[in-house]
Amino acid sequence: MEEIKLGMVGLGTVGSGVLEMVQKHAAKISAVTGRKLALKTVVVRNLAKHAAVAQQVHLTTDLNEILTDPEIQIVVEVMGGIHPAKEVITQLLTAHKHVVTANKDLIATEGAKLIELARANHCDLLYEASVAGGIPILRTIADSFAADQITEVKGIVNGTTNYILTQMAQQHWSYEQALQKAQELGFAEADPTNDVKGKDAAYKMVILSQFSFGTRVPVAAVATEGIDQVAAQDVAQAAAFGYTIKLVGVARLAGDGLFVEVAPALVNRHHPLAEVNNENNAVMVRGQAVGDTLFYGPGAGGLPTANSVLSDITTVMKNMILKTNGNSFNRYSKQLALAESAAVKDRYYLALTLPDQPGEMQKLTTEMAKLNASFSQIVQQAGQNGQARVMIITHEMSKAQLAQLQAALAALKTATLHCAYRVIE
Amino acid sequence: MEEIKLGMVGLGTVGSGVLEMVQKHAAKISAVTGRKLALKTVVVRNLAKHAAVAQQVHLTTDLNEILTDPEIQIVVEVMGGIHPAKEVITQLLTAHKHVVTANKDLIATEGAKLIELARANHCDLLYEASVAGGIPILRTIADSFAADQITEVKGIVNGTTNYILTQMAQQHWSYEQALQKAQELGFAEADPTNDVKGKDAAYKMVILSQFSFGTRVPVAAVATEGIDQVAAQDVAQAAAFGYTIKLVGVARLAGDGLFVEVAPALVNRHHPLAEVNNENNAVMVRGQAVGDTLFYGPGAGGLPTANSVLSDITTVMKNMILKTNGNSFNRYSKQLALAESAAVKDRYYLALTLPDQPGEMQKLTTEMAKLNASFSQIVQQAGQNGQARVMIITHEMSKAQLAQLQAALAALKTATLHCAYRVIE
Numbered sequence: 132m133e134e135i136k137l138g139m140v141g142l143g144t145v146g147s148g149v150l151e152m153v154q155k156h157a158a159k160i161s162a163v164t165g166r167k168l169a170l171k172t173v174v175v176r177n178l179a180k181h182a183a184v185a186q187q188v189h190l191t192t193d194l195n196e197i198l199t200d201p202e203i204q205i206v207v208e209v210m211g212g213i214h215p216a217k218e219v220i221t222q223l224l225t226a227h228k229h230v231v232t233a234n235k236d237l238i239a240t241e242g243a244k245l246i247e248l249a250r251a252n253h254c255d256l257l258y259e260a261s262v263a264g265g266i267p268i269l270r271t272i273a274d275s276f277a278a279d280q281i282t283e284v285k286g287i288v289n290g291t292t293n294y295i296l297t298q299m300a301q302q303h304w305s306y307e308q309a310l311q312k313a314q315e316l317g318f319a320e321a322d323p324t325n326d327v328k329g330k331d332a333a334y335k336m337v338i339l340s341q342f343s344f345g346t347r348v349p350v351a352a353v354a355t356e357g358i359d360q361v362a363a364q365d366v367a368q369a370a371a372f373g374y375t376i377k378l379v380g381v382a383r384l385a386g387d388g389l390f391v392e393v394a395p396a397l398v399n400r401h402h403p404l405a406e407v408n409n410e411n412n413a414v415m416v417r418g419q420a421v422g423d424t425l426f427y428g429p430g431a432g433g434l435p436t437a438n439s440v441l442s443d444i445t446t447v448m449k450n451m452i453l454k455t456n457g458n459s460f461n462r463y464s465k466q467l468a469l470a471e472s473a474a475v476k477d478r479y480y481l482a483l484t485l486p487d488q489p490g491e492m493q494k495l496t497t498e499m500a501k502l503n504a505s506f507s508q509i510v511q512q513a514g515q516n517g518q519a520r521v522m523i524i525t526h527e528m529s530k531a532q533l534a535q536l537q538a539a540l541a542a543l544k545t546a547t548l549h550c551a552y553r554v555i556e
Numbered sequence: 557m558e559e560i561k562l563g564m565v566g567l568g569t570v571g572s573g574v575l576e577m578v579q580k581h582a583a584k585i586s587a588v589t590g591r592k593l594a595l596k597t598v599v600v601r602n603l604a605k606h607a608a609v610a611q612q613v614h615l616t617t618d619l620n621e622i623l624t625d626p627e628i629q630i631v632v633e634v635m636g637g638i639h640p641a642k643e644v645i646t647q648l649l650t651a652h653k654h655v656v657t658a659n660k661d662l663i664a665t666e667g668a669k670l671i672e673l674a675r676a677n678h679c680d681l682l683y684e685a686s687v688a689g690g691i692p693i694l695r696t697i698a699d700s701f702a703a704d705q706i707t708e709v710k711g712i713v714n715g716t717t718n719y720i721l722t723q724m725a726q727q728h729w730s731y732e733q734a735l736q737k738a739q740e741l742g743f744a745e746a747d748p749t750n751d752v753k754g755k756d757a758a759y760k761m762v763i764l765s766q767f768s769f770g771t772r773v774p775v776a777a778v779a780t781e782g783i784d785q786v787a788a789q790d791v792a793q794a795a796a797f798g799y800t801i802k803l804v805g806v807a808r809l810a811g812d813g814l815f816v817e818v819a820p821a822l823v824n825r826h827h828p829l830a831e832v833n834n835e836n837n838a839v840m841v842r843g844q845a846v847g848d849t850l851f852y853g854p855g856a857g858g859l860p861t862a863n864s865v866l867s868d869i870t871t872v873m874k875n876m877i878l879k880t881n882g883n884s885f886n887r888y889s890k891q892l893a894l895a896e897s898a899a900v901k902d903r904y905y906l907a908l909t910l911p912d913q914p915g916e917m918q919k920l921t922t923e924m925a926k927l928n929a930s931f932s933q934i935v936q937q938a939g940q941n942g943q944a945r946v947m948i949i950t951h952e953m954s955k956a957q958l959a960q961l962q963a964a965l966a967a968l969k970t971a972t973l974h975c976a977y978r979v980i981e
Contacts, residue, residue, distance in 0.1 A: 148845070151845075152703055152704070152845050155705075155844075156703050156704065156705055156844075156845070159702075159703060159704070159705055159888070160702070160703050162770065162887075162888055162889065162890060163702045163703075163887050163888050164702070164887075259700070265846040265847065265849060266849060267696055267699070267700030267701075267849075270696075270699055270700055271692055271695075271696055271700075274692070274695055274699070274867060274870075274871065275684070275692030275695055275696075275863075275864070275867040276863070276867070277584075277585070277588045277589070277866070277867055277870040277871075278577055278581050278584060278585050278588075278863065278866030278867060278869070278870050279577070279581065279584070279863045279866070280580075280581055280584055345587065401831075403828075403831065403852065406826075406828060406831060418863060419580075419581075420573070420576075420577050420581070420690075420859040420860065420862060420863045420866075421690040421853065421854065421859065421860045421863040422690065422853070422854050422857075422859075422860055423853065423854075424690060424691060424692075424851075424852060424853035424854075425850070425851075425852040425853065426849075426850075426851055426852075427828065427849060427850040427851075427852070428846065428847070428848065428849035428850065429846065429847050429848075429849075432847075434845040434846065434847075435845065435846045435847055437845060438700075438701070438703065438704045438843060438845040438846040439700070441702070441703030441704070441845075442699060442700040442701070442702055442703060444703070445699075445702040445703050446699065446702075453878065453880045453883075455878045455880055458878075462587075462588050462589075463584070463587055463588050464587065465587060
């Protein structure tokens with residue numbers, strides 16, 4: 132049986148998973164593709180650190196060993212980060228290697244240039260593993276929603292923050308306590324900024340938007356709010372109202388435009404996303420024809436993510452056999468403008484403190500009435516220092532109305548708005 | 557832009573959905589495939605019945621209008637049933653037409669011959685819509701699990717029975733009441749036999765087994781139990797134990813073999829399948845590398861199923877452009893034997909009636925002890941005519957042990973076993 136040789140750059144959690152799968156699942160891969168797959172060369176930074184696997188695969192610190200090896204036709208990039216991953220992939224594509232990557236940061240920010248470079252070199256550039264780890268969401272959107280008009284894609288696309296929010300809800304911990312536990316267990320990095328600030332999820336929403344709507348949204352245009360300001364008392368109040376707080380990425384047609392956001396949201400406890408706990412991810416795709424579909428699975432981890440890498444590798448192998456390499460992973464393009472804030476309508480959970488005095492609540496309700504905004508649930512709790520804490524679930528209002536309300540509350544000076552979280556029924 | 561012309565045989569719910577999608581989503585289809593798609597000719601049995609759409613598309617009762625039309629390259633078969641669908645598809649493939657079908661009965665029973673015929677004629681034969689309506693599960697297993705070893709695939713793959721069981725659980729209705737309501741609302745056929753006896757789900761498990769394990773299982777080899785014997789009191793007792801009764805199809809590696817079954821099962825209320833209600837479907841795929849993934853969506857309905865048909869059509873269009881037609885939808889083949897019953901282990905829910913007399917319960921526990929089977933939960937209720945009703949959840953036992961227990965209880969003569977349902981935690 133003909134052998135196809137693979138190279139890899141990086142040998143961390145995902146890279147080790149790829150090595151393990153190529154070895155353990157060799158029979159299945161051969162049965163499906165009709166070719167043997169062998170991992171020939173892995174580029175690492177530190178040879179000594181990986182001495183244990185040096186028996187199984189050739190390790191080197193020199194990328195040229197892959198670039199100049201005509202036997203290696205497919206290369207996996209799992210080093211992560213934007214530099215030097217961008218330069219590495221650029222060199223690989225220029226050397227006519229097909230590239231499979233799990234690098235969401237890079238694809239979200241520099242994807243357009245790399246996709247064009249791949250096309251110019253008749254190479255495949257696939258990146259299923261860049262979104263939602265083990266969930267095959269990109270290929271599914273590209274292939275199985277090709278004829279449907281997606282109107283919304285939303286989901287829990289970051290495992291670290293979902294783990295932290297799950298622990299806050301289940302253990303009644305503060306954000307700081309839950310983060311510390313997540314770091315101890317390896318679910319959060321020592322520097323968790325990219326995860327907890329929502330940046331990682333924003334990268335993924337950029338890629339999901341491109342597949343779902345054909346629209347390139349710059350990362351900077353994704354309204355992004357992390358979970359580091361989520362208060363234990365709002366988690367508790369959300370539960371009392373019948374909701375769970377999740378970090379939800381959403382990309383949605385609104386008016387003539389596209390609205391993309393990453394922010395904490397209250398998810399109704401009967402909504403399928405409410406049951407997605409710990410490090411798991413789920414993406415809900417709403418199609419005009421198909422209605423609501425949900426794709427659930429592990430959002431991170433070496434082997435789950437490696438499975439997505441391997442699904443890309445077997446796709447490249449199939450393309451090599453059929454001589455159909457060089458076609459874009461996502462074939463849908465339709466550049467939409469960003470949605471007007473008046474067209475983006477949701478219900479919101481608002482938490483405020485007000486002086487615990489007669490007339491203060493009336494000021495709040497007056498401001499809301501002026502904006503034609505109303506609420507469906509309200510709870511007031513005695514707070515400290517003569518302050519009352521008021522928690523509200525509003526009826527549907529637009530982003531524009533919300534901004535006006537925020538400005539009006541700021542002008543009142545006496546009221547402090549702690550959070551405004553979207554409500555998902 | 558080049559136009560690709562489509563034919564269709566059948567114009568029921570799914571066929572009407574296909575017609576609607578081809579018209580409404582023409583722009584998206586063109587954007588993704590680079591070709592215009594037009595539905596040229598539809599074969600129906602009764603022209604008068606479809607007079608309303610005769611303005612939009614050419615209707616005929618004569619299949620030859622498609623067979624002999626060189627312009628029509630792709631044909632959708634949505635007439636359903638085995639005959640004459642088999643003869644129609646045979647003629648279409650022989651005439652070198654690519655075929656897309658939603659026909660699970662036919663693919664499950666005659667798929668092998670038709671797939672071979674398609675291959676011999678260099679034609680595509682795709683059938684994503686045959687399993688789980690709008691959920692793109694077959695293509696996902698074929699493409700995204702190509703390198704993983706699937707160890708179990710299980711799910712709720714029949715919308716009618718799930719609607720009935722959901723109503724039984726939520727409204728506390730009997731099976732007969734829930735069936736009648738389902739028929740009134742159009743969720744169940746006038747003759748619901750194929751659905752309620754589990755046959756339809758068995759067809760789908762045959763197709764899922766082929767994609768997941770590469771193994772062809774004859775429909776007759778799928779142990780199949782329907783929902784028509786599910787008693788309201790077992791639905792209630794399951795709820796009291798913390799479970800929901802669902803009709804679950806399972807295909808699982810067990811020992812050296814493959815175990816495939818369709819039967820009512822108790823699903824733990826925290827399991828993702830427990831939240832799949834009404835006519836929705838969900839399929840859970842367990843991979844050695846990826847772990848548990850779940851794919852959820854509408855299991856039936858014209859437009860959702862049409863979306864799966866259209867995803868197949870766009871795949872055929874892509875293959876036509878790349879000149880790669882004629883490759884099998886499922887490329888994995890590994891014929892496994894059926895599992896030995898001693899290797900298939902589960903926990904069970906048992907409901908029995910016993911004479912309400914001293915010593916009877918001891919006889920039951922003695923039989924279980926002889927088989928080295930034990931239970932984790934037990935409830936006894938006073939019944940009628942001096943009979944007690946006993947409901948048990950066992951610890952894990954094999955299918956072989958369960959058969960021995962059933963034989964022993966039958967030999968006792970005083971005990972009647974009403975049901976033995978698998979328990980899914």
